[in-house]
Amino acid sequence: MRSIIKKEVLQSNLIAILDDRGNAFTYKKLANEARELSQFIVSRSVIFLLCDHQTETLKFLYKVFYLKSIPMLLSADMDSTLIENLIKIYQPQYIYCKKTSQFAKKYLYNIEFDTHVLLKTGYIEYPVHPDLALLLSTSGTTGSAKLVRLSYNNLYDNISNACQKLVIQKGQKGISPLPINHIYGLDFCLWHWHCGATLLVTEESVISKKFLEFYKKEEANNFAGTPYIYKILKRIQFWDSEKVGYLHVAMSAGEQMPKEEQKNLVFTLGDKFWISYGQTECAYMISAMNFDRNNIKLGSVGKALDNVKIEINSNEELLVKSKSVCMGYANTIEELANGDINQGIIYTGDKAWIDEDGCIYLKGRLTRYIKILGKRVNLDDIEEYLRNKFPSREFACIGSDNFIVVFFTGLEENLDKEVSVILDRYMRIPQKFIFCMSLKELPRSNTGKILYTMLEELRIGKTGIGNM
Numbered sequence: 001m002r003s004i005i006k007k008e009v010l011q012s013n014l015i016a017i018l019d020d021r022g023n024a025f026t027y028k029k030l031a032n033e034a035r036e037l038s039q040f041i042v043s044r045s046v047i048f049l050l051c052d053h054q055t056e057t058l059k060f061l062y063k064v065f066y067l068k069s070i071p072m073l074l075s076a077d078m079d080s081t082l083i084e085n086l087i088k089i090y091q092p093q094y095i096y097c098k099k100t101s102q103f104a105k106k107y108l109y110n111i112e113f114d115t116h117v118l119l120k121t122g123y124i125e126y127p128v129h130p131d132l133a134l135l136l137s138t139s140g141t142t143g144s145a146k147l148v149r150l151s152y153n154n155l156y157d158n159i160s161n162a163c164q165k166l167v168i169q170k171g172q173k174g175i176s177p178l179p180i181n182h183i184y185g186l187d188f189c190l191w192h193w194h195c196g197a198t199l200l201v202t203e204e205s206v207i208s209k210k211f212l213e214f215y216k217k218e219e220a221n222n223f224a225g226t227p228y229i230y231k232i233l234k235r236i237q238f239w240d241s242e243k244v245g246y247l248h249v250a251m252s253a254g255e256q257m258p259k260e261e262q263k264n265l266v267f268t269l270g271d272k273f274w275i276s277y278g279q280t281e282c283a284y285m286i287s288a289m290n291f292d293r294n295n296i297k298l299g300s301v302g303k304a305l306d307n308v309k310i311e312i313n314s315n316e317e318l319l320v321k322s323k324s325v326c327m328g329y330a331n332t333i334e335e336l337a338n339g340d341i342n343q344g345i346i347y348t349g350d351k352a353w354i355d356e357d358g359c360i361y362l363k364g365r366l367t368r369y370i371k372i373l374g375k376r377v378n379l380d381d382i383e384e385y386l387r388n389k390f391p392s393r394e395f396a397c398i399g400s401d402n403f404i405v406v407f408f409t410g411l412e413e414n415l416d417k418e419v420s421v422i423l424d425r426y427m428r429i430p431q432k433f434i435f436c437m438s439l440k441e442l443p444r445s446n447t448g449k450i451l452y453t454m455l456e457e458l459r460i461g462k463t464g465i466g467n468m
Helices: 027-040 055-067 080-090 152-166 183-195 209-218 227-235 241-246 259-272 333-337 379-389 415-427 452-461
Strands: 015-019 024-026 046-051 070-075 094-098 108-112 116-120 132-137 147-151 173-175 198-201 222-225 249-252 273-279 284-290 300-304 308-312 317-322 328-330 345-354 359-365 369-372 375-378 395-400 403-409 434-439
Touching (some): 027 055, 046 080, 055 198, 080 415, 152 183, 173 209, 183 273, 183 284, 222 227, 241 259, 249 259, 273 300, 300 308, 308 345, 328 333, 379 395, 379 415, 403 415, 403 452, 415 434
Parallel strands (some): 015 198, 046 070, 046 094, 070 132, 222 249, 249 273
Antiparallel strands (some): 132 147, 308 317, 369 375, 395 403
16 A cells, blocks of 8 residues: 655654644654554544544544545535435444534544544444545535545555646645545645645635735645635735745636636736646546646646546547546445456546647536536436435436526425525535526426436526526
């Protein structure tokens, strides 16, 4: 099992984590704490981490990787019934969560931290593949049982090549508001830890005065966000000559950035502004690029990393060949013991084209995934959830980045409002991105399949939807 962090870093006195309260933790200190933690965790056990952005959680995540246990990263904000379902399916030996979590009342305390606790579930150990390093959901907040199985080699290959591309190195400091249960946010942490750089940790919002003060005090070099976050930063005039002066990399990914916003950021940040593209199945980064002001390549998501080979098939689908490609998926506990099914090749589900300079341009998706605020959402999962919630109704969903249209049968008053509230509350999809349309019946083919192309035509005909 290959270590994700360079060997010379693991026992160093370089600072791995520094928070806005002045708490600093060296790599050596975290290693010592990890060895102490090992007496409470059975080797190669599966641990559900209900993730937040507190220092305690970032430290625990580091130590779990150090001990080579297998973390399954979930948002602490995910609806508890969805988490319960995943617990039943995958039977983790441990759960890490806040003391205030309802799970802390259900399972036995194994070890207690300041504000969090490691719970022992009582589930027995079961076979997992020796290369398995990380489990991540394929669909963000929808609670799907389908997990991506990433190996140590997958993570090391991607992280080391990303660090080489971005020139991330010791002495640098990175800060990001991205959630660590999302591959993009997680990789930002791992880039810094891999090289012996410092991860700056704060729970403050990017629009808060305290975030700004912490950023300036520590002279953060590296930043990562989604286009939505950059839009917020533009509104509050976050970027100025002082911050740009000590900036090394400002990364945008998670969804397509509008061309005009991309152009503005290149003129504001220069070649320090990067756009990248990736997928959970590829341990995140597939391509990345910064831009010359005279050759911005508007709409491009950059060139493939050195460890990635890309092809476009007859369906215009982007094909990735790389050691970073995940071992495969899991839908059941037994599949955690499976080996490398993908063999370094995966079809991304994204339609794309490549220009003469090797720059990738995305044209849309072949799959039923969209992204809301950079988080991938499976439309089929939403349909199934709503059908179970309202069994007397039929549902169909379409959408694109940052909007979902939910079609339902019947003209029941206020159902559209109820659907929006439910998806916001239980799947953490903000209501402002949800649009509802009622139909007498869903359009279907002769074989009974929903005709999503006809629903798309209805969507286009409805003023305002998808024109944000």
